[in-house]
Amino acid sequence: xxxxxxxxxxxxxxxxxxxxxxxxxxxxxxxxxxxxxxxxxxxxxxxxxxxxxxxxxxxxxxxxxxxxxxxxxxxxxxxxxxxxxxxxxxxxxxxxxxxxxxxxxxxxxxxxxxxxxxxxxxxxxxxxxxxxxxxxxxxxxxxxxxxxxxxxxxxxxxxxxxxxxxxxxxxxxxxxxxxxxxxxxxxxxxxxxxxxxxxxxxxxxxxxxxxxxxxxxxxxxxxxxxxxxxxxxxxxxxxxxxx
Numbered sequence: 223x224x225x226x227x228x229x230x231x232x233x234x235x236x237x238x239x240x241x242x243x244x245x246x247x248x249x250x251x252x253x254x255x256x257x258x259x260x261x262x263x264x265x266x267x268x269x270x271x272x273x274x275x276x277x278x279x280x281x282x283x284x285x286x287x288x289x290x291x292x293x294x295x296x297x298x299x300x301x302x303x304x305x306x307x308x309x310x311x312x313x314x315x316x317x318x319x320x321x322x323x324x325x326x327x328x329x330x331x332x333x334x335x336x337x338x339x340x341x342x343x344x345x346x347x348x349x350x351x352x353x354x355x356x357x358x359x360x361x362x363x364x365x366x367x368x369x370x371x372x373x374x375x376x377x378x379x380x381x382x383x384x385x386x387x388x389x390x391x392x393x394x395x396x397x398x399x400x401x402x403x404x405x406x407x408x409x410x411x412x413x414x415x416x417x418x419x420x421x422x423x424x425x426x427x428x429x430x431x432x433x434x435x436x437x438x439x440x441x442x443x444x445x446x447x448x449x450x451x452x453x454x455x456x457x458x459x460x461x462x463x464x465x
Contacts, residue, residue: 225240225241225260226240226242227240228241228273230277232280232283232284233280235280235284237280237283238259239259239261240258240260240261241263241272242260242261242262242263243263243264243265243267244262244265245265246262246263246264247264248434249261249263249264249272249275250262250433251276251279251283253283253286253287253290254392254393256392257290259287261276289456292457300348301344302317302348302351303344304316304317304318304319305318308334308351310410310411311410311412311413312411312416315334316332316333317351318333318334318335319336320335320337320338320341321337321338321339321340321341322337322338322339323339325339325350326350327351327353327354334354336350336351352407356387356407359387359405359407359409360387362417363385363387363405363409363417363421364385366414366417366418367382367383367403367421369418370422370425371425373444373445374422374426374444376443377426377429377440377444379425383401383402383403383425384401384402385404386402387405388404388405388406388407389406389407389408390404390406393406394409394420395420395421395423395424397425397427401428403421403424403425405417405420405421405424408459412455412459413454415451416452416459418445419445420455422441422448423441423448426440426441
């Protein structure tokens, strides 16, 4: 079923939200980094009840939108030229393009160096950088997931979930109802403790799919400083328009 767009008045503000009816039993509300509000509701829920619940969460919705609005705007698409900034695990590097064979990408000193036969082929350079990042992400994400599972064992999560790495436009991570955790490779721009926050966040969804009080109780139990890590992630790691 497709989402429908609705609005409700909350004080002097208007809250626009995208509604989708599903087989779920409870209402779920998400505020995306661009300020868009997504609502998933039970098929049987009347619109009046949905509106009332959204109004009840109005202060949180408006606060979340305001917080996201204060973050740095998305960066323009990378040009893949020498000297361009490149963030990796919380540190700033510079891209260095060198004409040479064979094609390869390495992190050397303060540079992410790419050797390529034709430095004018920007798409090929992008592919080389993306492939390098995916390889690094697979190794680091799996390692951090195992470490986070040791923490999550205290709430009964013992088996390692299936991990998928995929670029996403609006999310750093997600957890499916089948238990698959997906992480955005551009998380590799963030410090490791920020990546740990995203992983712990998604592990909590294995028990509680909604952002309910129970969910945040679990998150606070596993990672008491999660909000500081979240603020650090969203305020220092910019979205890229080439997602």
